[in-house]
Amino acid sequence: MKIPLLLLMFASAATAADWPVWRGTNHDGISSEKLAGTAVKKLWEAKIGIGFASFTVAAGRVYTTGHADGKDTVYCLDTASGKPVWKHEYAADLGDKYYEGGTSATPTIEDGKAYHLSRWGDLICFDAATGKIVWQKNIQKETEADIPDWGFAGSPLVAGKLLIVNVGKAGTAVEKATGKTVWTSGKANSGYCTPYPITVNGKAQVVLSSGRAYKGIDPTNGKVLWEYTWSTSYGVNAADPILSGTQLFISSGYNKGCALLDLSSAEPKEIWRSRVMKNQFNSSVLIDGHLYGSDGDEGKAASLKCIDFATGTEKWSAADVGFCSLMAADGKLIIMTAKGELIIAKANPTKFEPISRTPVLTGRCWTAPVLANGHIFVRNAAGDMVCLAAQ
Numbered sequence: 148m149k150i151p152l153l154l155l156m157f158a159s160a161a162t163a164a165d166w167p168v169w170r171g172t173n174h175d176g177i178s179s180e181k182l183a184g185t186a187v188k189k190l191w192e193a194k195i196g197i198g199f200a201s202f203t204v205a206a207g208r209v210y211t212t213g214h215a216d217g218k219d220t221v222y223c224l225d226t227a228s229g230k231p232v233w234k235h236e237y238a239a240d241l242g243d244k245y246y247e248g249g250t251s252a253t254p255t256i257e258d259g260k261a262y263h264l265s266r267w268g269d270l271i272c273f274d275a276a277t278g279k280i281v282w283q284k285n286i287q288k289e290t291e292a293d294i295p296d297w298g299f300a301g302s303p304l305v306a307g308k309l310l311i312v313n314v315g316k317a318g319t320a321v322e323k324a325t326g327k328t329v330w331t332s333g334k335a336n337s338g339y340c341t342p343y344p345i346t347v348n349g350k351a352q353v354v355l356s357s358g359r360a361y362k363g364i365d366p367t368n369g370k371v372l373w374e375y376t377w378s379t380s381y382g383v384n385a386a387d388p389i390l391s392g393t394q395l396f397i398s399s400g401y402n403k404g405c406a407l408l409d410l411s412s413a414e415p416k417e418i419w420r421s422r423v424m425k426n427q428f429n430s431s432v433l434i435d436g437h438l439y440g441s442d443g444d445e446g447k448a449a450s451l452k453c454i455d456f457a458t459g460t461e462k463w464s465a466a467d468v469g470f471c472s473l474m475a476a477d478g479k480l481i482i483m484t485a486k487g488e489l490i491i492a493k494a495n496p497t498k499f500e501p502i503s504r505t506p507v508l509t510g511r512c513w514t515a516p517v518l519a520n521g522h523i524f525v526r527n528a529a530g531d532m533v534c535l536a537a538q
Contacts, residue, residue: 166178170387191534192531195526197528202524208232209534313339347363429515432474452465463497486512
């Protein structure tokens, strides 16, 4: 093998990265991948049914979910071609009250398994390569937990030998190998965020939202370590928290706003609270001490904003972007607007600095884009999925 070719292979491996869980392996919406370029071209498209689930990517396959003809479907597609590798259908309600309905949670891929939680509590473990069911159950029926207005929306979290889901007042855990329930909490409504693993003062914990609070949970037994009341209209605590050091950022829409909490003591201490960033359900990203995120509710005067993490001070607001979702990689924001425009912008705290703006979809687009191994995956509510290449 010639040395230049060998170097090229190593460079390619160093710049590519899978995205096997919601918000990426660091659970922060930031990829370690380098962008090949800032322009994009369409590679392939697929029909995946109604829904808002995002994408996970592992071993050359992309996983997502959608709804059609009275059934939810879990899809495993080849990342190079978009052709189905396997899919699994099961009867499910569309659940289109107030919006299009369809699926919400993104599948979780870990150690050759794919884990899926439906809006109605169907919890399924698949062999990620073949789609064969390893185990399945309805966790809502087993625990009798209340179903929130928009159904369960958080992705399952693998925590050692356990699988933790945001079902019940303070979560539920099952054995990831068998599905056997290990611990559960009260039946009151959960929130909509994905269980978020953190370590503070050497103690591992998982942060969950309920309809009225954020809580730190001991993942081994479900014990509530701390609780911070955060009541939001309709119980929509959906955006994922973000930890830096011992400080935790939380944010909700419906004019609730955001807060920064210090978790270094037994009880959370509020550092600041503001309405400067209102993440209705799409999470922000934290880069070099600054938060970038969608401020405001869908259908209203929303904007892309940058604020200072430590103080909550607004740095800039881009009203022309409107309601959006985003992730980050290579010092850049990868933004999907609600109207289907993909924007790549520098993560610049002094000004909004777009590099490219490309219309890629029509219809309602609420789902966070995903960059993995040089491909950018996007979708709309109707189930039009597009795979793009950065160039």
